[in-house]
Amino acid sequence: TLFRSTRGNLVWQNGERDTKVIWEPNTQGRWECAWMFDDIENANKVLIKGDKKIPQNKYKFVIGIDPFDHDTTVDERRSDGAAAILKKYSSSDGDNMNYAFVMMYVSRPQTAAIFYEDMIKTCFFYGAPMLYEDNKIGIKRYFEERGYEDFLLWLPNSIKPGISGNKKTHQEIAEGTESYIEDHCEKIFFKSLLSDWLEFDINNTTKFDAAMAAGYALIADNLIISKQKEKKDVHDISKIFKTYKIR
Numbered sequence: 001t002l003f004r005s006t007r008g009n010l011v012w013q014n015g016e017r018d019t020k021v022i023w024e025p026n027t028q029g030r031w032e033c034a035w036m037f038d039d040i041e042n043a044n045k046v047l048i049k050g051d052k053k054i055p056q057n058k059y060k061f062v063i064g065i066d067p068f069d070h071d072t073t074v075d076e077r078r079s080d081g082a083a084a085i086l087k088k089y090s091s092s093d094g095d096n097m098n099y100a101f102v103m104m105y106v107s108r109p110q111t112a113a114i115f116y117e118d119m120i121k122t123c124f125f126y127g128a129p130m131l132y133e134d135n136k137i138g139i140k141r142y143f144e145e146r147g148y149e150d151f152l153l154w155l156p157n158s159i160k161p162g163i164s165g166n167k168k169t170h171q172e173i174a175e176g177t178e179s180y181i182e183d184h185c186e187k188i189f190f191k192s193l194l195s196d197w198l199e200f201d202i203n204n205t206t207k208f209d210a211a212m213a214a215g216y217a218l219i220a221d222n223l224i225i226s227k228q229k230e231k232k233d234v235h236d237i238s239k240i241f242k243t244y245k246i247r
Contacts, residue, residue, distance in 0.1 A: 004034065004189070005032045005033060005034045005104075005189050005190055005191075006025055006032070006033050006034075007025070007026060007027050007028070007029040007031065007032050007033075008023055008024050008025040008026045008029040008031055008032075008033060009023075009024050009026050009029040009030060009031060010022070010023060010024075010031055010118070010121040010122060010125050011024055011121070012121065018048065018053065018124075018146075018147075020044050021043070021044055021121045021124045021125040023036065023125070030105055030107040030109070030118065031103060031104070031105050031122075032103065032104045032105070032106075032190055032192070033102065033103045034097070034100070034101070034102055034103065034189035034190065035087065035097045035100070035102035035103070042057075043125055043126070043127070044124060044125060044127065045057045045127030046124055046127050051147040052147050052149075052150065053124070053146075053147050053148050053150065053151070054150045055123065055127050055128055055129050055150065055151055056127045057126055057127030057128050058127070058128055058129050059088065060087070060088055060090070060126075060127075060128070061085060061086065061087055061088060061102075061126040061127070061128035062085075062086050062088060062128055062129065062130075062131070062217055062220040062221050063083055063084070063085050063086070063122060063123060063126065063128050063129065063130035063131070063217060063220070064083065064084045064086070064130065064131055064132075064212075064213045064214055064215065064216030064217030064218070064219070064220055065081075065082070065083045065119055065130050065131070065132040065133075065139070065213055065216065066081065066082040066083075066132070066133060066209045066210075066212040066213040066216065067081050067115065067116075067119070067132055067133065067136040067138070067139045068080070068081045068108070068112060068115065068136065079108070079206060079207075079209065080106050080107055080108045080209045081105070081106075081107065081108060081109075081115045081118075081119075081209065082104070082105060082106045082107075082209035082210050082212065082213035083103075083104070083105040083118075083119060083122055083130075083213050084101050084103075084104055084105075084193070084210065084213040084214040084216070084217045085101065085102050085103040085104070085122065085126055085128070085217070086099070086100075086101055086102070086214075086217040086218070086220075086221055087099065087100055087101075087102045088221060096186065096187060097187065098187075099184060099187065100184065100187035100188075100189070101187075101188070101189070101190065101193065101214060101217070103122070103126075104190045104192060104193060104210060104213075105118065105119075105122065105213075106192050106209055106210050106213075112138055113142065115139075116138065116139050116142035116143070117142075119139065119143075120142075120143065120146060120148055120151075123148065123151045128151075129150070129151045129152070129153045129220070130151055130152065130153060130220070131153040131162065131163055131216045131217070131219060131220035131223070132152075132162050132163070132216065133162060133163060133164075133165040133212070133216070134160060134161065134162025134163055134164055134165075135164070135165055140152060140160075140161060140162065149161075153220050153223060155223065156223075163216065163219065165205075169219075170202050170205055171202065172215075172219060173205075173211075173212065173215030173216070173218070173219065174200070174202050174215075176215060176218040176219060176222075177197060177200070177211065177214065177215055177218065180218060181197065190210070192210045193210045193211065193214055195210075196208040196209070196210040196211035196214075197211055
């Protein structure tokens with residue numbers, strides 16, 4: 001457990017992809033971490049079936065990603081890619097990192113492919129799915145090509161994974177963020193996130209990569225909670241009515 005944020009990198013052990021991701025402290029690292037597993041064996045909870053990878057910690061962590069698609073922009077302005085990792089609420093977890101953002105990534109690597117691989121390492125380390133802005137199709141293609149399509153979250157009734165970066169989504173992010181700050185302001189450990197939230201402009205969200213990533217994580221958390229409730233509400237009526245047969 002850290003609580004004070006520390007910079008570092010997530011790297012594939014021995015440089016071998018799809019094996020195990022480890023945390024390496026580095027003052028110039030692209031990730032910033034405020035909490036670490038008490039038992040590192042709880043990291044890297046990913047089920048691998050052939051070329052397919054399936055997250056196993058989706059009820060413990062969720063990730064919001066604000067990606068970029070291009071190696072350079074038309075006007076040479078290099079906006080950052082960002083990720084926010086949320087430790088989901090647990091009634092059995094009483095520490096002050098319960099329902100807190102435990103890691104942030106705000107960086108612009110040399111290429112989009114490096115960023116996409118960084119996001120796979122992040123998802124693999126936490127064994128958690130991610131929600132991203134769906135008009136940035138590069139990250140979707142990369143995850144699918146690498147066998148990580150099960151890490152892409154889908155909204156209800158959507159025809160593709162991800163979430164649209166429209167005014168309705170921005171309003172949902174603003175409202176969710178306001179509620180989170182009001183209820184959990186003592187659990188915010190990242191200056192980049194605080195700075196974005198203080199200056200956030202709902203009419204110009206492109207400048208606030210950390211805030212958008214955190215907003216997607218909060219939406220994803222609500223999405224998974226809803227799916228959990230749906231599962232709990234499903235009953236096998238054949239156990240009640242013995243003569244009923246499921247077809």
